[in-house]
Amino acid sequence: MEFSEGNNQSLVNEFVLIGFSKRPDLCVFLCLLFLSIYLTSLLGNSGIIFIVLSNIQFHTPMYFFISNLSFIDLVYSSDIVPKMLAGLIFDQRSISYVGCAIQLFVFCALGSTECILFAVMAYDRYVAICNPLNYNLIMEKRTCLGLVSGTYTVGILHSIIETCFTFHLSFCASNVLYHFACDFPPLLSISCTDTTINEIVLFIFSSSVTVPSIALILMSYVSISIAIQRITAKEGRQKAFSTCASHITAVTLLYTTVLYVYLSPKSSSSRDNVNMATVFYTVVLPMLNPMIYSLRNKDIKTALKALSQGKCYHILLRWGG
Incomplete structure (x- = not known):
């Protein structure tokens, strides 16, 4: 464990991620599992982005938003999984202070x-459903x-504030994170300074993102449900x-797991479930x-089938030439 001296206290230069180290007998299985999931994620999200960009029939608002979701998921998983795999395969569980902040x-x-x-x-x-004519x-x-652009801007500004507040803390008691990635709860738990303000800021800014989003989603689908019932x-x-x-x-899969993680009690017994x-x-x-x-969308399924059969070769030629 590396430390640097400053202000009469020791500050960590790196963190150690030990989220999956309790079961070394499962390392091979977990490695193969997460690698297959990651490769499938890369292939699926890249495929949707390619299809939306290359086919004019998908140049609509709905598919534009779906392609942005795929881009987010592509980068999102790439931020977490490679480091996780490195820990499982090469037992490289340390991450630098700067690397943790970036992650x-x-x-x-x-x-x-x-x-958002x-x-x-x-x-x-x-x-689309309640006001189709306009x-x-x-x-x-x-x-x-x-x-x-607004969603990315709000997300980035939120992250800047939260990350700056978190890494303004001193980490001198320990550099061990009982997690597989750098996240707010494990970082706050090992800080040797008072984290009350950080917890308040985390709650306020996280709520400012999630609560309006959930409210808009609920209101939208209540209106949609009413409109659908009126269709004869x-x-x-x-x-x-x-x-x-x-x-x-x-939406259900995302918010149920996210709310569970951030609303779970802070105890070692719930740590594994949260992980x-x-x-x-x-x-x-x-x-x-x-x-x-894609499974519930005939157009995307048809495009994916055509892509898998090599029928998009002419698109690649057009892009290349």
Whole structure:
């Protein structure tokens, strides 16, 4: 454990991540599991981004938001999984002070952005179903770009504030994080200074991101449910519900695990459960999102099938030439 002397106290230069070290007998299994999940996530999210960019039929607000979700998941999982695999394969569990700060910043920024983006996607579905005649006018290109830019801006600003507050603390008692990644709860737990202000700031700013997002999602889907009940044709109701089912599934999976992680009691007995829940929304969910949005979408399934059969070769030639 490396320390540097300053202000009559020892400050850590690196942290040690020991999230999965309690079961060395499972290292090979966990390594193969997480590697397969990560590769599937890379393939699925990259495939959706490629399909949306390369096919003009997907140049619509809904698919624009889905492609941004895939981009977030792609970078999100890449921020966490490679370091996790390095710890499992090479037993490299240490991460530098700066590396931990960068990982936490990306982790928080993209996590916050994804939460807000889900709210934007819910609003998009609300306009499409409840105000279809004015959909193209309301969700024009400039509006969509502004909404997505706003989500990234809020996510990045939120992460800057939270990361700066966290790494303004002194870590002199220990450098061991009982987690597989740099996250706020384990970092606050090993600080040798008072973390009351940090916990208040974390609660206020996290709530300012999640509460309005959840409220907008709920209001959107209450209005959507009312609108769907007014549709007389059975096929019309099924089509309207189908366009929302994927989004509802993804939102439910994300928010239930995130709220569980950050609302769980701070005790060693709940630590393992929290770690597993964190694994789900940082590693597994980025893999599931492409499946969720493609399995219930005939257009994406057709495009993915064409891509797997090499029918997009002409697109690659067009891009290259």
